[in-house]
Amino acid sequence: MSHVVAHTNIEVRYAETDQMGVVHHSNYIVWMELGRTQLIKELGFSYAEMEKSGILAPVLDVQVSYKKPLTYGDNAIIKTWIDSYDGFKVTYGYTVLSESGELAVTGLTSHVCVRKEDFRPVRLKKMFPDWHEAYEKAKKKENEGY
Template sequence: MHVSKKEIEVRYAETDQMGVVYHANYLVWMEIGRTALIKDLGFSYAGMEEDGIISPVIDIQVSYKKPLRYGETATISTWIEKYDGIRSTYGYEIVNEAGEVAVTGNSSHVCVKKDSFRPIHFKKHYPEWHEAYENAKKRENE
């Protein structure tokens, strides 16, 4: 299983009145992690969008464990939890500088044609990307 890691410095604008990261910002960080994973594997969301293909979120789950605060550095770990050639589910873990888990989650996506929102078969349209996902995804025993 390939795990991508991305550091994020918590900015003041990302915190709420309690001084902790506002919950919706974790969704943005998950996207940053997902984009980093795709880049690590040698591909690009932007290139896919140029082809008229988009990848909307169809489900997302987030569990908040420990607050992150302004000035801390968070590390986002992202991996392919499940992949079946049509649907991709990414796993996320966000930790603080001490390695304590702040957030866990996953998001599911389907690639669709931008003009019709009809799903595509990833293997047919992007065979190299499909192969990379098959090789990088989490295995049953991991």
């Protein structure tokens, strides 16, 4: 397996727009979560199953850059990949494109795994060696663009 980029399609709903008629900025973070979940599924795993085992992966950091607004009825394509991974922290990368391929948003989210009962960090490599191996193989390589 080489790098993996998940594609998630979303039709912009009226409720996702603001008074200006464009997608409210907060919705892009929700869409990133959908993209991340799709990527994990495409890698053969389930975040819900991870949670059932007592491990969570909270967001540490979010970076979003807005390039072009999307509006009600537009179709958005969220591309999601593992931008970096060191066995402990994973950073997912995102681009949101219009149906015609215009760049609307870029973003990154960083996560670590923690135990549900006390939020103490754990190494993905130790807790889920199969995830670790898949992430190592799927992560973005040097000088690779999306």
